[in-house]
Structures are given as C-alpha cells and as structure tokens.
Amino acid sequence: MTAHVGIVLISHSRALAEGAAELARQMGVGEVEVRAAGGAEDGGLGTSLDLLETAVSEADQGAGVVVIADLGSSVLTTRTLLEDREEGGTEVVLADAPFVEGAVAAASAAAGGADVAAVTRAASEAWDFRKT
Amino acid sequence: MTAHVGIVLISHSRALAEGAAELARQMGVGEVEVRAAGGAEDGGLGTSLDLLETAVSEADQGAGVVVIADLGSSVLTTRTLLEDREEGGTEVVLADAPFVEGAVAAASAAAGGADVAAVTRAASEAWDFRKT
Amino acid sequence: MDTYAWMVRFAELVSADAERLTRLDSAIGDGDHGSNLDRGMRAAAEALSADLPPGKVLMTAGRTLVSKTGGASGPLYGTALRRAGKALGDASEVGAAELGAALRAALEGVQELGKAEEGDKTMVDALAPAVTAYEAAAGEGLATAARAALDAAEKGAEATVPLQARKGRASYLGPRSVGHQDPGAASTVLLFRALAETAASS
Amino acid sequence: MDTYAWMVRFAELVSADAERLTRLDSAIGDGDHGSNLDRGMRAAAEALSADLPPGKVLMTAGRTLVSKTGGASGPLYGTALRRAGKALGDASEVGAAELGAALRAALEGVQELGKAEEGDKTMVDALAPAVTAYEAAAGEGLATAARAALDAAEKGAEATVPLQARKGRASYLGPRSVGHQDPGAASTVLLFRALAETAASS
Numbered sequence: 001m002t003a004h005v006g007i008v009l010i011s012h013s014r015a016l017a018e019g020a021a022e023l024a025r026q027m028g029v030g031e032v033e034v035r036a037a038g039g040a041e042d043g044g045l046g047t048s049l050d051l052l053e054t055a056v057s058e059a060d061q062g063a064g065v066v067v068i069a070d071l072g073s074s075v076l077t078t079r080t081l082l083e084d085r086e087e088g089g090t091e092v093v094l095a096d097a098p099f100v101e102g103a104v105a106a107a108s109a110a111a112g113g114a115d116v117a118a119v120t121r122a123a124s125e126a127w128d129f130r131k132t
Numbered sequence: 133m134t135a136h137v138g139i140v141l142i143s144h145s146r147a148l149a150e151g152a153a154e155l156a157r158q159m160g161v162g163e164v165e166v167r168a169a170g171g172a173e174d175g176g177l178g179t180s181l182d183l184l185e186t187a188v189s190e191a192d193q194g195a196g197v198v199v200i201a202d203l204g205s206s207v208l209t210t211r212t213l214l215e216d217r218e219e220g221g222t223e224v225v226l227a228d229a230p231f232v233e234g235a236v237a238a239a240s241a242a243a244g245g246a247d248v249a250a251v252t253r254a255a256s257e258a259w260d261f262r263k264t
Numbered sequence: 265m266d267t268y269a270w271m272v273r274f275a276e277l278v279s280a281d282a283e284r285l286t287r288l289d290s291a292i293g294d295g296d297h298g299s300n301l302d303r304g305m306r307a308a309a310e311a312l313s314a315d316l317p318p319g320k321v322l323m324t325a326g327r328t329l330v331s332k333t334g335g336a337s338g339p340l341y342g343t344a345l346r347r348a349g350k351a352l353g354d355a356s357e358v359g360a361a362e363l364g365a366a367l368r369a370a371l372e373g374v375q376e377l378g379k380a381e382e383g384d385k386t387m388v389d390a391l392a393p394a395v396t397a398y399e400a401a402a403g404e405g406l407a408t409a410a411r412a413a414l415d416a417a418e419k420g421a422e423a424t425v426p427l428q429a430r431k432g433r434a435s436y437l438g439p440r441s442v443g444h445q446d447p448g449a450a451s452t453v454l455l456f457r458a459l460a461e462t463a464a465s466s
Numbered sequence: 467m468d469t470y471a472w473m474v475r476f477a478e479l480v481s482a483d484a485e486r487l488t489r490l491d492s493a494i495g496d497g498d499h500g501s502n503l504d505r506g507m508r509a510a511a512e513a514l515s516a517d518l519p520p521g522k523v524l525m526t527a528g529r530t531l532v533s534k535t536g537g538a539s540g541p542l543y544g545t546a547l548r549r550a551g552k553a554l555g556d557a558s559e560v561g562a563a564e565l566g567a568a569l570r571a572a573l574e575g576v577q578e579l580g581k582a583e584e585g586d587k588t589m590v591d592a593l594a595p596a597v598t599a600y601e602a603a604a605g606e607g608l609a610t611a612a613r614a615a616l617d618a619a620e621k622g623a624e625a626t627v628p629l630q631a632r633k634g635r636a637s638y639l640g641p642r643s644v645g646h647q648d649p650g651a652a653s654t655v656l657l658f659r660a661l662a663e664t665a666a667s668s
C-alpha cells in the first residue's frame with residue numbers, strides 16, 4: 001500500500017479551514033491526511049506561514065502535498081512557502097481551485113490513489129461544478 | 133437607508149458555515165446579515181431544513197435573501213425550502229456559486245446595496261476567480 | 265392500500281438494513297446513508313398515526329424525512345413521499361390506480377429536485393423502473409403491481425453496480441464509483457419491499 | 467545606507483499611522499492593514515540588531531513580516547524586503563547604486579508574487595514609480611534619490627484614489643472601490659518616508 005497525497009487547506013478563518021477539512025475527510029475514508037492551516041497564529045482572522053508550514057509537513061506522507069487556499073493572502077502565503085522550499089523535498093503544489101469544492105474533490109482523488117498532478121487536476125475541475 | 137439583502141450559508145459542517153460567514157462578514161462592514169445554517173440539528177455533519185429556515189428568516193431584513201450551498205444535500209435542502217415557500221413572502225434565491233468565494237462576493241455586493249439579482253450574480257461570478 | 269402500514273414497515277426494514285446501507289455508502293460516499301434514513305424514518309413513524317387519511321400519512325412522513333434525515337436522501341425521499349401524498353389528496357381509500365399515479369408523482373418529484381436521469385447511479389435507477397413496472401401491472405391489482413415494482417426495483421438497484429455515478433456525492437469518485445451498488449437505490453428496494461409486503465397482507 | 471535605522475524608522479511610522487491605514491482598509495477591505503503591518507513590523511524590529519550586515523537586516527525583517535503580519539501585505543512586503551536583502555548580498559556598505567538595484571528587486575518580487583500591474587490599485591502603484599524615480603536620481607546620491615522616491619510614492623498613492631481595484635480583497639468591491647486610497651499604497655509611502663529620513667540624516 002503506497003502513501004497517499006496529502007491535502008492542506010489554508011484559510012483566513014480557523015473554523016473555515018477545519019470545517020472544510022472535516023468535510024473533505026469524509027470522502028477520504030480516513031487514509032488521506034487533510035490538514036487545516038486556518039487563521040492567524042493567535043487564532044483570529046488572518047493567514048500564517050508558520051501554521052502552513054506545520055500543516056504541510058504533517059500532511060506529507062511521502063507522496064506530495066496539494067495546498068488549496070481560500071482568498072488572496074492565503075494564496076500569497078502559499079506562494080511564499082513554495083518559493084522558499086528547497087529543491088528535492090516532497091512535491092508541494094498550490095491548486096487553482098474553489099476552496100470547499102476543490103478540497104472535497106482533491107480528497108476524493110487522493111483517496112483513490114491519484115498522484116499530485118491528478119489530485120491538483122481534480123481540485124481545479126471543481127470550478128466546473130454547478131449548483132442549480 | 134434601505135435594508136440590505138441577507139446572505140445564508142448552508143453547509144454540511146457547522147464550523148464550515150460559521151467560518152465562511154465570519155469571512156463574508158469582514159467584507160460586509162457589519163451592515164449585512166450573514167447567517168450560517170451548518171451541520172445537522174445535533175451539530176454533527178449533515179444538513180437541516182429547520183436550521184436553514186431559521187437562518188433565512190434571521191437573515192431577512194426585508195430586501196430578500198440569497199442562499200449559498202456547499203454540496204449536494206445542501207443544494208437539495210435549499211431547493212426543498214424554496215419549493216415550500218408561500219408566494220408573496222420576501223424573495224429567497226439559491227445562488228449557483230462556489231461556497232466560500234461566492235459568500236465573500238455576495239456579502240461585498242450586498243454591502244454595496246445590490247438587490248437580490250445582483251447579489252446572486254456577484255456570487256456566481258466567483259466561479260471565474262482564479263488562484264494561480 | 266394502508267399507507268400507514270407501508271411507512272411503518274419501511275421504517276422497520278430500513279432499521280434492520282441500516283448497517284448494510286451505510287456500508288454501501290462508505291464505499292462510494294460518506295458512509296451515513298443507513299443511519300440517515302433510519303433516523304429520518306424513525307422520526308417519521310413516530311409522527312404518524314393510523315387514523316390519518318392515506319395521503320396525509322405520506323405527506324407527514326415526507327415532511328419529517330426532509331427535516332430529520334440530514335443527508336441528500338432526506339429531501340429526495342421527503343419530496344417523493346410528499347408528492348405521492350399530494351397526489352392521493354383527501355381520498356380515504358387508495359386503489360391500485362391511485363397508488364400508481366402517486367408513485368409516478370413521487371418519481372417526478374425526485375427527478376425535479378435532484379435532476380438525475382436513469383443511469384446516473386442514484387435512487388432513480390431503482391425508482392423509475394419500479395414505477396413503470398407498477399403501472400404496467402396495475403390492472404392486475406395492487407398486490408401484483410407492487411410485487412412487479414419490487415422486482416423491477418431490485419433489478420434496477422443491481423444494475424447500478426457497473427455504473428459510474430454522475431449525481432450526488434459518489435460522482436466525486438469518478439470511475440472509482442464503478443463496481444459498487446448505489447446506497448439510495450438499495451434503500452429504494454426496501455421502500456418497494458415494504459409496499460409489496462403491505463399490499464400482499466391486505 | 468543604514469538599513470537597520472531604515473527598518474526601525476519604518477516600524478515607528480507604521481505604528482504612528484496604523485489607525486489611518488486601518489481606516490483606509492475599512493473602506494475597501496477588511497479593516498486590518500494598519501494592525502497587520504504594525505504587528506509585523508514590531509516583530510521585525512525586535513528580530514533585528516544593528517550589527518547585522520545591511521542585506522541580512524532586510525532579509526530578517528522580510529522573513530519576520532511574512533510570518534507575523536497575517537494579511538496579504540505580509541508576504542508582499544516580506545518578499546520585497548527579502549529580495550532587496552538578497553540583492554545587497556554580504557556587502558557591509560550600501561551605496562546609492564546598490565540600494566537602487568535592491569529596490570528594483572523588491573518591486574520585481576512583489577509583482578511576481580502578487581501579479582499586480584500598475585493601475586490595479588495596489589501597493590505596486592506607489593512602489594513602481596518610487597523605484598523608477600529613485601533610479602533616475604541615483605546619480606545624485608542616496609539622499610536625493612530617496613527623496614525623489616518618496617515624492618513619487620506619494621503621488622502614486624494619491625493616484626490610486628480614482629482607480630478601481632483589480633487585485634486583492636478590494637477587487638471584490640468592483641466599482642465601489644473607486645474614490646478611496648489603497649491602504650497598501652499608503653503604507654508604501656511610509657516605507658519611502660522612512661528611507662528618505664534615514665538617508666537624509668546619514
């Protein structure tokens with residue numbers, strides 16, 4: 001049994017990141033690590049590079065990590081993390097995806113054994129979901 | 133000063149709905165009612181028509197309510213509510229929108245005095261956001 | 265047709281099979297269909313009483329399901345039963361023809377709400393053939409028609425196994441949804457088993 | 467150029483103007499820019515010491531800003547300062563030309579990260595003209611170039627008022643973002659005011 005791709009959800013709000021992770025885990029049947037990096041370090045609204053770094057390393061099971069971000073500063077924080085990473089570590093990718101829908105799609109794909117590229121693609125395809 | 137359109141966020145997870153509401157309220161500068169209908173009645177994962185009904189009536193300030201739903205059963209629960217509503221009450225509309233991005237866009241639009249149609253449109257346009 | 269007995273029996277069958285339904289939902293969903301429907305139908309059975317008119321029984325059960333189920337199956341079964349109840353109207357007796365019209369209304373309600381077609385791997389794949397089979401056999405009486413509906417529902421549910429889900433939560437799995445029976449189709453079989461048993465014993 | 471004094475002065479100016487920055491952000495954002503940047507620059511000033519090499523000072527301030535700011539301005543200013551610090555390298559003395567190259571690198575970093583162009587109503591609208599003005603005046607020495615940069619930053623920030631935001635949180639407001647100064651552009655003015663004051667007194 002090989003490792004699954006991990007998922008990290010970075011949001012301005014701790015509750016939002018944790019709620020989305022809770023939902024995504026439902027689809028992952030427990031084998032996928034879905035980690036939340038929500039809120040500022042003090043728990044208020046904001047984004048934290050340190051929380052993101054911790055979440056990424058916890059989500060990493062050796063098969064890479066896909067990060068999904070909610071709004072502007074979550075995206076910028078993630079890009080900053082990616083720029084800082086040493087070459088040669090596990091693959092970490094920022095997916096272009098709607099936050100909740102992308103998280104659920106990514107966790108589903110990861111649970112099915114998809115690699116980083118396929119999980120990222122599944123997350124992005126969530127832009128095509130429709131609700132009416 | 134006329135009433136603002138209210139926003140209701142229905143999700144499987146209470147934390148998710150409340151976190152998204154918290155984020156959306158940041159853009160609404162306090163004048164927009166953003167209500168969360170998250171989780172099943174017992175607080176676990178699920179959706180509740182009763183919680184949705186309460187949230188809609190609390191969000192309603194007389195200018196109508198736009199509902200944004202996360203996944204399948206939230207959408208179905210909302211459609212059921214809409215079908216049951218009496219003609220002639222305030223306008224309640226289900227937006228086709230990504231949950232978090234749509235919530236923030238809808239709250240921004242509502243804070244600017246947009247009507248139900250314009251708030252719904254703003255929420256839907258969030259499908260066009262890109263994050264990379 | 266005693267719709268009260270039908271609903272009570274449906275609640276019993278769901279309760280007895282809740283674990284199996286949940287297991288099916290674990291494979292291609294979030295593993296709660298059995299407990300969802302059990303919660304909903306328990307509440308529905310409690311909300312019912314034998315002296316309600318047949319249509320009112322279904323409307324009440326439907327409304328309770330919508331409120332108490334907590335998953336997609338709540339609004340779906342809830343709408344089905346409410347539409348069926350509405351179709352029965354105030355009638356105090358329900359014959360084979362009236363029940364056929366009610367079942368057709370139930371199917372239409374589910375499809376209007378959930379937008380699923382046959383082949384999308386949902387409860388519609390059991391419900392649609394069951395309604396059609398019922399209608400075809402309605403001339404032979406309620407018990408026969410209900411039995412035909414049950415057979416068709418069973419075949420329909422079986423036939424969801426090789427399908428790829430295109431609606432509901434299982435659609436997130438894409439091709440990985442193939443090879444498993446749809447839980448909502450499986451619970452629809454129980455709805456028709458309850459109907460067949462009730463019709464046979466009346 | 468004493469980059470340590472520059473950063474400490476920037477922290478002071480941000481602290482003094484935090485309320486104004488936050489008020490600007492309340493109009494077209496979430497009302498936290500002043501407190502974000504104040505938090506970040508306080509932490510940065512604490513993390514610094516006067517005996518670090520000039521490039522290292524900016525790198526350390528940038529890293530701290532990224533970690534501690536809590537809003538979009540954290541990664542943006544953080545990247546700006548880190549890129550500037552990297553451009554200065556290990557040099558123990560920083561002249562007008564070196565600082566010009568560092569400021570250019572800062573601007574490039576901000577644009578790479580945030581993808582904003584001039585006219586999008588962001589800090590880039592103050593930073594880009596400031597860097598250009600600095601470069602144009604660099605031959606006349608650090609103090610003159612820094613003063614030119616400050617003037618250009620002020621004009622650039624003023625000029626964001628009639629613009630509609632196309633990047634960052636304010637872009638959610640669409641046309642309603644018109645008529646307000648961008649908070650990030652306003653804080654960029656403080657960065658150049660701190661630079662001009664430091665350059666003038668050295």
Ligand SMILES: Nc1ncnc2c1ncn2[C@@H]1O[C@H](COP(=O)(O)OP(=O)(O)O)[C@@H](O)[C@H]1O
Nearest residue numbers: 205297300335336337378380386387432447448
């Ligand atoms: N759009 C839909 N149309 C028809 N049936 C659907 C639809 N979405 C879901 N279903 C049915 O609902 C079942 C799942 O019910 P349940 O597990 O209770 O809800 P949830 O997916 O919210 O957890 C599926 O197996 C499927 O038969």
Ligand SMILES: Nc1ncnc2c1ncn2[C@@H]1O[C@H](COP(=O)(O)OP(=O)(O)O)[C@@H](O)[C@H]1O
Nearest residue numbers: 073499502537538539580582588589634649650
């Ligand atoms: N993509 C971007 N490119 C350049 N500057 C940006 C971008 N996004 C935001 N900004 C700047 O950041 C400022 C807001 O900072 P701040 O309020 O601290 O962050 P947040 O918007 O996360 O609350 C804006 O006024 C703008 O100048």
Ligand SMILES: [Mg+2]
Nearest residue numbers: 293294296297
């Ligand atoms: Mg389920």
Ligand SMILES: [Mg+2]
Nearest residue numbers: 294296334335
């Ligand atoms: Mg469920």
Ligand SMILES: [Mg+2]
Nearest residue numbers: 495496498499
């Ligand atoms: Mg802000």
Ligand SMILES: [Mg+2]
Nearest residue numbers: 496498537538
């Ligand atoms: Mg903020």
